[in-house]
Each structure stands twice: as C-alpha cells, then as structure tokens.
Amino acid sequence: MIKKTFEKVNEDLYTEKLKNGIEVYLYKTDKTKNFYITISVKYGAYVTKYKVGKRVVEVIPGSAHFLEHKVMALSENPEISKRINDLGSLANAWTSYYGTNYNIFGSINLIENLKLLLDIFYNTDINEKNVEEEKGIIGEEIDMYKDKIDGLLSEYLNKNLFTNSYIRNTVVGERSDIEKITAKSLNQIYSDYYVPNNTFITVCGNFDIDEVMDVINNYMDKLNLKPKTIPTRIKDKEKLEVNVPYEEITKDLEANRVKYAIKMDKRIFGIKDDNILKDYLIAILSSNFSPSSKLYEKYRLKELMLSISYNVYTIDDILIISLTSITKNPDEFIKNIKKDIRKLKITKIEFERKKKKYIRNYLLDFDNIEDIEYNIALSLMIDGKINYHEFSDCINAKYEEALRVLSLINYDNECIIKTIK
Amino acid sequence: MEYKKIKEKDYTLHIINSNRFKSVSIVIFLTKKFNKKDIPYGRLLTQNMFYTSKKYNTKSKVVSAVEDLYGIRGSGSYGITGECESFVFSLDLLNPKYFDKSYLKKVVKYFYETLFNPNVEDGHFNDEYFNMLKKEMISSIKSLKDNPRTYASINYNSIMYKGTPSEYSVYPNIEDIEKISSSELYEFYKTLFNGEYKVDVAIHGEVDDDFIKELSPILKRLKGNNNKLHFAINHKYSDKVINKIDVLPFNQSRLYIGYRLNDLSFHEMNHVLRVYNTILGTMNDSILFNIVREENSLCYTIGSYYSKYNPSLTVYAGINKKNYEKTVELIKKCVEDMKDRKKIEKLFESAKKTINTYLNNYYDDLTLQVDTYYNKEFEEIEDVETARENINKVTIDEVIKLNDKISLSTIYMMKGDN
Numbered sequence: 001m002i003k004k005t006f007e008k009v010n011e012d013l014y015t016e017k018l019k020n021g022i023e024v025y026l027y028k029t030d031k032t033k034n035f036y037i038t039i040s041v042k043y044g045a046y047v048t049k050y051k052v053g054k055r056v057v058e059v060i061p062g063s064a065h066f067l068e069h070k071v072m073a074l075s076e077n078p079e080i081s082k083r084i085n086d087l088g089s090l091a092n093a094w095t096s097y098y099g100t101n102y103n104i105f106g107s108i109n110l111i112e113n114l115k116l117l118l119d120i121f122y123n124t125d126i127n128e129k130n131v132e133e134e135k136g137i138i139g140e141e142i143d144m145y146k147d148k149i150d151g152l153l154s155e156y157l158n159k160n161l162f163t164n165s166y167i168r169n170t171v172v173g174e175r176s177d178i179e180k181i182t183a184k185s186l187n188q189i190y191s192d193y194y195v196p197n198n199t200f201i202t203v204c205g206n207f208d209i210d211e212v213m214d215v216i217n218n219y220m221d222k223l224n225l226k227p228k229t230i231p232t233r234i235k236d237k238e239k240l241e242v243n244v245p246y247e248e249i250t251k252d253l254e255a256n257r258v259k260y261a262i263k264m265d266k267r268i269f270g271i272k273d274d275n276i277l278k279d280y281l282i283a284i285l286s287s288n289f290s291p292s293s294k295l296y297e298k299y300r301l302k303e304l305m306l307s308i309s310y311n312v313y314t315i316d317d318i319l320i321i322s323l324t325s326i327t328k329n330p331d332e333f334i335k336n337i338k339k340d341i342r343k344l345k346i347t348k349i350e351f352e353r354k355k356k357k358y359i360r361n362y363l364l365d366f367d368n369i370e371d372i373e374y375n376i377a378l379s380l381m382i383d384g385k386i387n388y389h390e391f392s393d394c395i396n397a398k399y400e401e402a403l404r405v406l407s408l409i410n411y412d413n414e415c416i417i418k419t420i421k
Numbered sequence: 422m423e424y425k426k427i428k429e430k431d432y433t434l435h436i437i438n439s440n441r442f443k444s445v446s447i448v449i450f451l452t453k454k455f456n457k458k459d460i461p462y463g464r465l466l467t468q469n470m471f472y473t474s475k476k477y478n479t480k481s482k483v484v485s486a487v488e489d490l491y492g493i494r495g496s497g498s499y500g501i502t503g504e505c506e507s508f509v510f511s512l513d514l515l516n517p518k519y520f521d522k523s524y525l526k527k528v529v530k531y532f533y534e535t536l537f538n539p540n541v542e543d544g545h546f547n548d549e550y551f552n553m554l555k556k557e558m559i560s561s562i563k564s565l566k567d568n569p570r571t572y573a574s575i576n577y578n579s580i581m582y583k584g585t586p587s588e589y590s591v592y593p594n595i596e597d598i599e600k601i602s603s604s605e606l607y608e609f610y611k612t613l614f615n616g617e618y619k620v621d622v623a624i625h626g627e628v629d630d631d632f633i634k635e636l637s638p639i640l641k642r643l644k645g646n647n648n649k650l651h652f653a654i655n656h657k658y659s660d661k662v663i664n665k666i667d668v669l670p671f672n673q674s675r676l677y678i679g680y681r682l683n684d685l686s687f688h689e690m691n692h693v694l695r696v697y698n699t700i701l702g703t704m705n706d707s708i709l710f711n712i713v714r715e716e717n718s719l720c721y722t723i724g725s726y727y728s729k730y731n732p733s734l735t736v737y738a739g740i741n742k743k744n745y746e747k748t749v750e751l752i753k754k755c756v757e758d759m760k761d762r763k764k765i766e767k768l769f770e771s772a773k774k775t776i777n778t779y780l781n782n783y784y785d786d787l788t789l790q791v792d793t794y795y796n797k798e799f800e801e802i803e804d805v806e807t808a809r810e811n812i813n814k815v816t817i818d819e820v821i822k823l824n825d826k827i828s829l830s831t832i833y834m835m836k837g838d839n
Binding site: 075108 | 567
C-alpha cells in the first residue's frame with residue numbers, strides 16, 4: 001500500500017492497485033462511529049458512443065443511470081437486501097456524467113458490509129421483465145427533475161450552447177429515451193465498462209487496513225476477473241459556435257429566470273489542469289458577481305435582479321461561463337449584463353480574499369467521511385487522479401495569472417435563455 | 422465531548438467542548454411563546470440584520486469582512502417550533518487555534534456589530550435596504566408556487582395542523598408584510614434583547630475559558646428571561662378526515678397523507694414510534710418503498726416522517742396524477758400492514774439496527790448536537806445512548822399496539838396538471 005498525505009490537514013489516504021486493475025482507496029479515521037464504503041465505475045452519461053475492438057456502440061441517453069438502478073436493485077435480490085437490513089446499513093447509488101457510484105453507509109460490521117457491496121456490484125440480474133418494471137419508477141424520477149426549474153433551465157441552456165455534445169442529454173434521459181432501453185443494451189454496457197481496471201473501491205471509517213485489503217484481495221481472487229480493454233469513448237465533434245443564441249421559454253413563474261452564458265475554447269488559456277483554470281475563473285466571477293461585489297449591490301438596489309449565481313464548467317475542449325439570475329426585469333437584466341460582463345476585473349486584495357475562503361472550505365472538507373469519499377470519487381472520475389497538493393496550488397496561485405486569464409476570456413459567443421409567462 | 426451548562430441571570434450558556442470538527446459554532450437562541458403577529462417581522466428582521474450593519478453599511482463591506490476572516494458564516498433565522506417561536510443567530514468560524522489571537526477578537530467584533538449595531542438611522546432601518554429586502558421578500562413569497570415540494574408542504578401543514586402554530590409557515594401573508602415600515606421593524610428589533618425572550622447561547626468546538634472571555638462583550642448585551650416554555654402542542658382536532666386537491670402546472674403530483682397520534686406516552690413517542698416509522702417508511706426495505714415503489718412502480722420518492730410536538734405521522738410521495746386513487750389505497754394498506762405481525766417481524770430487528778446507525782450520526786453532526794442541548798430546555802430529551810438503550814428495548818407488540826393510537830386525518834394532493 002502507498003500512503004499519501006493531504007497537505008496542511010495531515011489526513012492520510014492509503015492506496016493500492018490490485019493485479020486485476022481495481023484501485024483501492026482507504027481513509028482510516030477514528031473521528032466517527034460510522035463507515036462509508038463505495039465502489040465506483042468511471043462510466044457515466046458522457047459516453048454517448050464507444051468503440052471496443054471493431055465494435056461501435058451507440059448508447060441510448062439515460063442508460064448509465066438506468067444501469068445504476070438495475071445494479072442497485074435490492075428488492076430483486078431478497079437475500080442481499082435481508083443481509084443489508086440485518087446490519088442496519090443504508091445502501092444507495094448515484095450517477096453523474098462521469099461516473100457511477102454504489103455505496104453503503106453503516107455502523108455495524110464493516111467487513112460484512114464491504115462483502116455485501118461487492119456482491120451487489122458483481123451479481124446483477126438484468127432481464128427484460130425487471131427492466132420494463134423499472135421504467136415507471138425512472139419515469140417518475142424524470143418528472144420530478146422536470147419540476148425543478150433551475151435544473152430544467154440548465155437543460156435548455158446546454159441544448160442551446162451545444163450542437164453535438166453529450167451535455168445536451170440529461171443524466172436520467174427523457175421518458176422517450178428510457179422506453180428504448182432494453183436488458184440487452186444494459187448488459188452490453190455492464191460487460192464493456194464494469195471491468196476491474198475501470199473500477200475503484202473506497203473505504204472510509206475506523207478499520208484495520210490489512211484486514212480490509214485481505215477481504216478485497218480474497219474476493220477478487222475468487223472472482224478471478226482479468227483486466228479488460230476499456231472501451232474508447234467516441235467524442236462528439238462540437239462546434240465553437242453556440243447552437244441557439246437566444247430562446248424564450250414559457251413558464252408560469254412569479255419571478256423570471258435568465259441564464260446568460262459564454263462559450264469558448266478552453267485551450268486559449270494555456271492551462272492544462274482544468275481545476276486550476278476553473279479556480280482562477282471562479283475567483284474572477286466571485287469578485288464581480290458575489291455579494292461582495294459593487295455590481296451585485298447595484299443590481300439589487302436597481303431591482304435588476306433578486307439573486308445571481310455563477311458557474312464555470314468544461315465539456316471536452318469547451319469552456320462555459322454561465323450566470324443565472326432570478327429577476328423581475330429580465331430584459332433590463334440582460335441589457336445590463338451584456339455590457340457588464342465585458343468589464344470584469346479583480347484587484348489583488350479581492351484575489352487574496354477569495355483564497356482565504358477557499359482555504360476554509362478545504363479544511364472543512366475533511367470533517368465528514370461522506371464529503372471525503374465524494375471528493376475522492378469525483379477527482380478519480382473526472383481527473384483520473386487525486387490532488388494531494390490542492391492547498392499549495394491555492395496558496396501559490398498568482399494574482400498576475402488571474403489577470404492573464406481574465407484578459408483571455410472571449411465574450412463573443414453568447415447564449416441566453418429567458419423565461420416568459 | 423464534554424458538556425457544561427451555566428445558568429446566568431439573563432441567559433443559559435451551553436458549552437459543548439469537542440475537537441471533532443475543525444470549526445467552532447456560536448449559536449444564540451431567543452425563544453418565546455408563538456404569536457402569529459410576529460410572523461411578518463421574523464424573516465424580514467433577520468434579513469435586515471445580516472444584510473448590512475452600522476459599520477458595514479453595504480453588502481459589499483459585510484461580505485468582504487466575512488471573507489477576510491476566512492469565510493466565517495453568520496446567519497439569522499426565524500422559526501416556529503411547536504408552541505414556540507425563535508430567532509437563531511449563529512456564527513461558524515474556523516478553530517481559532519489555526520490563527521493568531523487577533524482572529525477571534527475580530528470575529529467577535531463582527532458578530533457583535535451584526536447583532537447590536539444594525540443599520541439604523543433616526544429610529545428606523547436604512548430605508549434603501551429595507552425597501553429592497555421587503556420587495557424581495559414579497560417576491561419570494563409569491564415565488565413559493567414555483568417550488569412544488571415546498572408549496573405542497575406548506576399547504577399540507579395549513580390543513581393538517583389548522584388551529585395550532587404548526588398551521589403557519591415562516592412566510593407571512595403579503596398584506597401583512599406590506600404594512601410594515603422600517604421604523605416598526607426597528608421597534609420590533611428592540612424587543613429582541615430586552616428580556617422578552619428566553620436566551621440560550623450554545624458554543625460548540627475546541628473552546629476554553631479564554632474563548633468564553635473573548636465572547637463577553639456579546640454575552641453582556643444579552644437580556645433574557647427564565648420563563649418556562651414547552652414545545653409540545655395540546656390541541657383537540659376534529660375526527661373528520663379532510664380530503665383536498667389543489668392544481669398547479671407541474672409534471673409530478675405531490676401526495677401527503679397525515680395521521681394523528683393520539684395520547685402517546687413518552688416511551689411510545691420517543692422509542693416505539695421511531696421503530697414504527699422506520700419500518701413503515703425510512704429503512705431500505707420499508708413497507709412503503711417495497712409496496713408502492715418497487716411492487717407497483719408508482720413513484721420514485723416515497724417515505725414517512727413524524728412530528729413530536731404536534732403528534733402526527735405523515736406519508737409523502739411524488740406520483741403521477743392518474744395514479745392518485747391507487748396510491749392512496751396502497752398507502753392506507755401499508756399503514757394497515759403495520760398491524761400484521763408477520764410483516765413486522767420480518768423487518769423489526771433490522772429497523773432497530775438502522776436506527777442505531779442513524780443515532781451514530783449524532784456524533785458527526787455539529788448542528789444536531791447544538792440543537793439537542795437547546796431543545797432540552799423545552800422538552801424531555803434523553804441523551805443519545807439512553808435513547809439507544811430504550812429503542813433497543815421496544816417490542817413487536819408495542820409497535821403493533823401503536824396502531825390503536827393512529828387515526829387518518831388528512832389526504833392532500835397538489836395535482837400536477839402538465
């Protein structure tokens with residue numbers, strides 16, 4: 001096992017790569033009575049088409065999430081379900097664009113829970129009958145998300161920003177998509193992506209590291225899984241131009257929403273690490289749009305908006321900066337933001353303040369085992385690695401670099417979504 | 422973790438000394454008997470207090486000060502709990518041991534400023550901010566309809582708990598809030614620290630006597646009473662079952678089914694009900710989850726929760742409107758199933774183990790620890806290990822017998838009409 005230490009907080013993470021390619025991450029702590037065990041696959045909704053050998057597979061949107069439901073299908077496996085209940089544990093799962101995570105939270109018998117989670121993951125039974133039965137449940141889940149206005153508008157925004165990208169689809173898919181999903185299509189994905197060298201296990205809690213490793217090694221020896229070629233995701237060719245620059249969405253809302261976004265090639269910034277690039281941009285946006293900014297104060301007092309939030313995300317080589325506002329004067333808001341977005345600035349004092357806030361969040365992230373696991377899982381799914389030197393990256397961030405990043409933002413490719421009654 | 426309670430003339434200090442977290446929390450609770458006339462002032466007051474202050478007289482100055490102190494988090498809220506209402510002012514900071522001594526001094530100064538030096542001129546809150554926040558609050562009240570979950574829950578509470586403080590949400594009527602002037606709000610503010618409220622101060626984290634000493638400027642300004650208050654509501658409800666359906670333009674319908682809990686003993690309310698609710702609607706394999714979701718594919722979300730202060734049990738689900746009748750019947754059947762010994766036996770031991778896991782969360786949840794010591798001032802609460810012991814003593818017979826004290830009261834649906 002290799003011991004790695006997160007800077008400043010001195011929290012250790014033990015890691016090992018098994019011979020079948022599975023990576024194991026162990027976070028041992030005595031600060032909690034509970035434990036949190038997860039197994040994750042680096043497969044999510046961002047795979048829309050892939051190639052294995054000569055075979056090319058088109059993926060139906062919503063498949064990764066549907067597969068999650070069928071792998072974590074406790075009601076179809078009474079024996080496993082009984083064992084989980086007998087331990088008083090809570091099993092759950094989630095799917096994102098970049099990965100799928102299966103987890104057990106418990107307090108009694110970590111080892112038995114670990115074996116159970118592995119049993120869930122490696123004993124799936126996906127058949128036509130249980131796939132059809134699941135469609136009603138997932139349909140209700142889709143409707144639930146459609147009623148969340150902010151999520152719904154993000155869907156619209158991504159559809160309008162992009163022409164071909166995976167981000168045009170939601171993780172859960174549409175009702176019309178899930179109707180097309182079959183047991184065969186799900187089993188195919190399971191067999192192609194749920195392979196050991198595309199999987200990682202995380203254990204957080206108070207346990208004996210050697211004992212946990214023995215259990216995992218023995219389990220894997222019995223399964224006798226071999227590393228397999230991980231399918232190559234076929235990326236969608238995305239244009240730099242915005243697909244639909246402006247759209248009005250009819251919604252009976254008391255206060256309207258505006259989403260304003262700019263689309264650009266992330267490579268213009270010359271920063272390889274997306275996280276570092278995003279951190280600089282977030283610091284800039286925070287200085288201009290958070291409640292600490294003059295603009296925020298002005299917009300609220302002039303009743304141009306009730307609230308504003310900002311986001312930065314990358315989709316393959318594209319970078320998106322987006323602003324979301326709740327406003328009673330959407331037209332005035334849009335008129336002003338189109339001008340003000342081009343006047344972004346940041347002072348050295350503001351930049352240093354943003355760093356302090358970041359340090360707080362970094363330190364507090366280690367207070368909760370679920371947060372720790374989540375951060376590990378996201379890093380591995382998105383970046384393929386864990387950054388143990390995030391603290392130094394933050395401390396060493398240079399104001400001059402923030403100014404350089406600011407100077408390179410391209411404001412030309414706008415996309416606006418506005419709700420109307 | 423060590424707990425110390427110090428009763429002073431004007432306030433009760435709860436010191437929860439723990440190195441479990443890297444942060445320290447200071448929470449000031451002001452509590453009195455609920456008065457519905459206070460609702461329009463509650464949220465408006467806390468928003469004005471935390472938006473600006475005399476020294477930090479713009480939002481920009483407030484947030485800059487907060488960020489300079491490594492993102493301390495200050496917040497104020499107004500809430501209704503059982504028969505009482507409360508203002509809660511809290512401040513979360515990083516453990517001062519990471520910084521030099523001036524850090525804590527600056528943090529206390531900031532909190533003092535927020536609590537005791539509001540942005541007031543000539544006997545009224547600054548009109549520019551007051552008017553902006555008032556308009557925004559009116560807009561946010563109107564916007565409640567945009568959030569189906571919150572809106573349905575508020576409507577359900579107003580029916581289920583009619584005639585008690587639980588009928589009200591902290592969102593006031595628009596007509597009531599429109600009438601409030603900036604000077605009236607200031608008059609209301611002045612009542613906060615003049616002895617009308619019972620004051621509790623909870624400090625959680627790695628704290629010592631020096632830390633408490635640093636807080637003394639704030640503690641000295643607190644003026645409270647020692648009135649004996651209780652959260653529990655005693656109200657005689659009608660036996661008539663109320664059915665109501667509202668229609669709004671959403672995709673999904675929200676269903677709430679409310680049951681009254683009649684004359685539960687302390688043991689039934691705090692131990693038996695917890696096991697009952699876990700079996701019915703919260704554990705992995707709960708009866709509601711298995712029957713309504715897994716066997717009939719009628720919903721994605723379903724569960725149950727209970728209220729101790731206004732004794733009731735609520736089942737909620739997100740459903741398709743066309744499945745309304747079927748879902749209601751199935752939920753009623755699930756509650757009926759709670760009398761079925763075979764079904765209870767199957768889940769009983771697992772439910773208790775699940776509760777044991779939930780109980781451990783207490784040690785990982787700073788807010789829960791603070792709230793527990795505060796709540797102890799207003800109701801009988803066992804410490805977590807005593808509760809665990811007593812829950813583990815609950816019998817199957819007691820769970821089944823609880824059904825005799827449960828009666829259907831309200832069926833409410835917010836029908837999604839898209």
